[in-house]
Amino acid sequence: xxxxxxxxxxxxxxxxxxxxxxxxxxxxxxxxxxxxxxxxxxxxxxxxxxxxxxxxxxxxxxxxxxxxxxxxxxxxxxxxxxxxxxxxxxxxxxxxxxxxxxxxxxxxxxxxxxxxxxxxxxxxxxxxxxxxxxxxxxxxxxxxxxxxxxxxxxxxxxxxxxxxxxxxxxxxxxxxxxxxxxxxxxxxxxxxxxxxxxxxxxxxxxxxxxxxxxxxxxxxxxxxxxxxxxxxxxxxxxxxxxxxxxxxxxxxxxxxxxxxxxxxxxxxxxxxxxxxxxxxxxxxxxxxxxxxxxxxxxxxxxxxxxxxxxxxxxxxxxxxxxxxxxxxxxxxxxxxxxxxxxxxxxxxxxxxxxxxxxxxxxxxxxxxxxxxxxxxxxxxxxxxxxxxxxxxxxxxxxxxxxxxxxxxxxxxxxxxxxxxxxxxxxxxxxxxxxxxxxxxxxxxxxxxxxxxxxxxxxxxxxxxxxxxxxxxxxxxxxxxxxxxxxxxxxxxxxxxxxxxxxxxxxxxxxxxxxxxxxxxxxxxxxxxxxxxxxxxxxxxxxxxxxxxxxxxxxxxxxxxxxxxxxxxxxxxx
Amino acid sequence: xxxxxxxxxxxxxxxxxxxxxxxxxxxxxxxxxxxxxxxxxxxxxxxxxxxxxxxxxxxxxxxxxxxxxxxxxxxxxxxxxxxxxxxxxxxxxxxxxxxxxxxxxxxxxxxxxxxxxxxxxxxxxxxxxxxxxxxxxxxxxxxxxxxxxxxxxxxxxxxxxxxxxxxxxxxxxxxxxxxxxxxxxxxxxxxxxxxxxxxxxxxxx
Numbered sequence: 001x002x003x004x005x006x007x008x009x010x011x012x013x014x015x016x017x018x019x020x021x022x023x024x025x026x027x028x029x030x031x032x033x034x035x036x037x038x039x040x041x042x043x044x045x046x047x048x049x050x051x052x053x054x055x056x057x058x059x060x061x062x063x064x065x066x067x068x069x070x071x072x073x074x075x076x077x078x079x080x081x082x083x084x085x086x087x088x089x090x091x092x093x094x095x096x097x098x099x100x101x102x103x104x105x106x107x108x109x110x111x112x113x114x115x116x117x118x119x120x121x122x123x124x125x126x127x128x129x130x131x132x133x134x135x136x137x138x139x140x141x142x143x144x145x146x147x148x149x150x151x152x153x154x155x156x157x158x159x160x161x162x163x164x165x166x167x168x169x170x171x172x173x174x175x176x177x178x179x180x181x182x183x184x185x186x187x188x189x190x191x192x193x194x195x196x197x198x199x200x201x202x203x204x205x206x207x208x209x210x211x212x213x214x215x216x217x218x219x220x221x222x223x224x225x226x227x228x229x230x231x232x233x234x235x236x237x238x239x240x241x242x243x244x245x246x247x248x249x250x251x252x253x254x255x256x257x258x259x260x261x262x263x264x265x266x267x268x269x270x271x272x273x274x275x276x277x278x279x280x281x282x283x284x285x286x287x288x289x290x291x292x293x294x295x296x297x298x299x300x301x302x303x304x305x306x307x308x309x310x311x312x313x314x315x316x317x318x319x320x321x322x323x324x325x326x327x328x329x330x331x332x333x334x335x336x337x338x339x340x341x342x343x344x345x346x347x348x349x350x351x352x353x354x355x356x357x358x359x360x361x362x363x364x365x366x367x368x369x370x371x372x373x374x375x376x377x378x379x380x381x382x383x384x385x386x387x388x389x390x391x392x393x394x395x396x397x398x399x400x401x402x403x404x405x406x407x408x409x410x411x412x413x414x415x416x417x418x419x420x421x422x423x424x425x426x427x428x429x430x431x432x433x434x435x436x437x438x439x440x441x442x443x444x445x446x447x448x449x450x451x452x453x454x455x456x457x458x459x460x461x462x463x464x465x466x467x468x469x470x471x472x473x474x475x476x477x478x479x480x481x482x483x484x485x486x487x488x489x490x491x492x493x494x495x496x497x498x499x500x501x502x503x504x505x506x507x508x509x510x511x512x513x514x515x516x517x518x519x520x521x522x523x524x525x526x527x528x529x530x531x532x533x534x535x536x537x538x539x540x541x542x543x544x545x546x547x548x549x550x551x552x553x554x555x556x557x558x559x560x561x562x563x564x565x566x567x568x569x570x571x572x573x
Numbered sequence: 574x575x576x577x578x579x580x581x582x583x584x585x586x587x588x589x590x591x592x593x594x595x596x597x598x599x600x601x602x603x604x605x606x607x608x609x610x611x612x613x614x615x616x617x618x619x620x621x622x623x624x625x626x627x628x629x630x631x632x633x634x635x636x637x638x639x640x641x642x643x644x645x646x647x648x649x650x651x652x653x654x655x656x657x658x659x660x661x662x663x664x665x666x667x668x669x670x671x672x673x674x675x676x677x678x679x680x681x682x683x684x685x686x687x688x689x690x691x692x693x694x695x696x697x698x699x700x701x702x703x704x705x706x707x708x709x710x711x712x713x714x715x716x717x718x719x720x721x722x723x724x725x726x727x728x729x730x731x732x733x734x735x736x737x738x739x740x741x742x743x744x745x746x747x748x749x750x751x752x753x754x755x756x757x758x759x760x761x762x763x764x765x766x767x768x769x770x771x772x773x774x775x776x777x778x
Binding site: 001042180184332378383385390391393394397401402404405408409411412413418419423425426432435436438439441442443445446450452453456460461462463464465468471479480481482483484485486487491 | 577580583586587589591594595598599602603605606610612613616617620633634640641644647648651690701710716717719721722725730731732733734735737738740748754759761763765766767769770
């Protein structure tokens with residue numbers, strides 16, 4: 001940030017050029033110039049200042065620095081407006097419209113700016129909280145001339161601000177702050193070079209403000225006019241005739257600051273032999289008008305209950321004029337105290353108390369806001385600002401997009417990993433479910449197959465056991481001629497054919513009966529039925545030829561028929 | 574305020590760059606994230622859904638693993654037993670071995686043709702194939718009994734259909750027994766589901 005800059009102060013009777021570095025005035029030069037009061041002539045006079053200002057800058061080594069112009073032009077209008085509106089922009093727009101009613105030129109050929117200084121903290125007298133706006137307007141040819149002057153002098157134009165606007169802004173701001181900080185009434189009378197302002201604030205709100213036509217330089221200008229002095233006996237410099245006296249403006253200003261209005265009999269000019277009582281009649285009308293305006297302000301702007309104990313603080317260049325504050329206090333019957341704290345005692349130069357140079361050094365931001373620049377320049381700067389904002393916004397948007405892209409990429413990668421894992425797990429689960437289903441089906445099939453196997457070959461006749469049983473229970477007198485078994489409808493049916501030998505020739509008895517009994521008692525046979533029996537002889541022996549049918553009982557014994565459960569037991573560790 | 578063409582052009586370019594960048598780099602990722610999150614949400618709901626549909630728990634999985642092993646072993650046993658019914662030469666060798674081991678003399682051995690039968694109606698997925706073989710062997714009573722008993726040790730599905738024993742005396746008066754034996758060799762049809770679980774190349778049997 002640049003800390004060096006140049007401030008040019010254009011006043012009706014002087015031009016000041018100051019080189020400021022870091023908020024401190026490092027060099028300044030004052031040029032004696034008397035600007036005409038007609039705007040067109042003012043512009044022409046301004047154009048002639050380029051060369052002397054450029055020489056000053058060369059001396060200050062301040063070429064090319066940014067320049068802030070504080071000026072007082074004959075066409076400028078500055079006002080402090082208080083409006084109870086909904087927003088700052090509405091208040092500024094209304095203030096601009098209001099000031100255009102007060103200027104004699106068209107709004108289309110004017111430049112205008114409004115800055116909100118503050119807002120009331122409380123409501124007063126049933127009114128809404130008010131915005132306090134400093135609004136300023138000037139002709140655009142004057143604004144163009146100022147820009148051309150700055151550029152011709154080799155500087156970079158920053159802003160052009162009316163001096164009164166800065167004074168008003170600081171006054172209003174300090175009054176609001178003072179009233180808010182103390183919570184009491186605050187009355188301030190600023191006596192400037194050309195104008196004065198009276199402000200009354202209470203309880204954090206600016207209740208009243210009024211412009212008073214009283215100024216130190218204005219008084220000096222009045223004193224610098226030729227006037228008749230009866231006691232003046234000799235011709236002097238600037239005399240019209242023997243009885244006319246004329247002071248220069250510097251002399252008048254010096255007299256005001258040195259002698260003031262304290263002692264009516266004091267000699268204020270040795271060479272001309274002028275006394276204070278010679279000069280007072282000249283400024284008395286102005287003082288009387290100002291005092292009447294102040295009385296009216298107190299009467300209508302300050303509540304009755306507050307008027308009794310109020311004390312007015314007098315600031316500005318006029319506060320250092322001896323006796324002026326006392327005179328005003330005597331006339332309006334209210335204590336008026338000069339603001340001694342801000343009195344540097346150097347009122348004749350730029351940067352004094354209430355001087356725009358001091359304000360600018362402390363509050364350059366206000367000067368940039370209250371900038372009466374030409375409309376094309378304002379438009380160009382607005383476009384540049386828009387472009388700057390736009391590109392800044394674009395950079396931010398691209399950064400956000402890049403950040404979002406990175407963030408979403410990371411999230412997408414993480415989600416992709418999670419989804420892949422879940423998909424894989426779901427596929428595994430699905431495969432497992434399918435396998436389980438197949439296995440369940442297989443188990444059911446295996447169960448049916450085992451049942452079939454068990455049904456078909458689960459129980460079988462043990463022929464070895466059956467034959468041994470037959471051998472055991474068959475008596476020796478019985479001979480089999482045929483032993484057969486046949487499976488029919490799941491039952492092994494046996495047929496025994498044989499010959500039972502007669503025990504003796506006398507007795508017609510055999511052991512067939514005992515054989516049948518033994519067969520019936522055997523656990524391996526069932527349904528033993530003795531069929532046909534025929535007594536016959538076989539060779540030299542006689543006996544009974546018989547046929548017996550029976551069922552050979554089946555038993556489970558083969559491991560081949562083991563089921564799944566059996567296999568599981570075999571495989572178990 | 575008058576329109577500034579340069580400003581508008583720059584604004585349009587910036588807007589296009591920003592929108593294009595967003596459409597190129599951000600929006601596709603957002604859509605992908607939405608799609609993936611819906612997939613994730615769907616998968617996270619699935620376990621509950623699966624549980625409602627009789628999903629698998631840890632105990633079921635362990636049970637399935639144990640049953641699968643037993644089933645495969647059982648199918649292997651059944652197929653080994655079935656193999657004898659399909660190979661007549663093997664069957665012949667087995668019978669002759671048994672006869673030699675038990676000291677009986679085989680007069681005749683007729684491996685019959687295979688005939689297919691279906692299983693009972695209560696077990697529609699299975700069936701069996703029956704091969705009828707008949708043989709005539711001669712030996713002592715004990716040899717015949719041992720031979721009949723040893724048939725139970727053959728690794729196959731055998732079922733005696735008929736047995737006829739007749740004593741026969743030779744010239745020296747020794748009595749031998751001739752046994753006419755009819756056997757049914759069974760081959761049980763293993764369902765495809767069991768074969769598939771076994772993973773072997775067998776189609777039906």
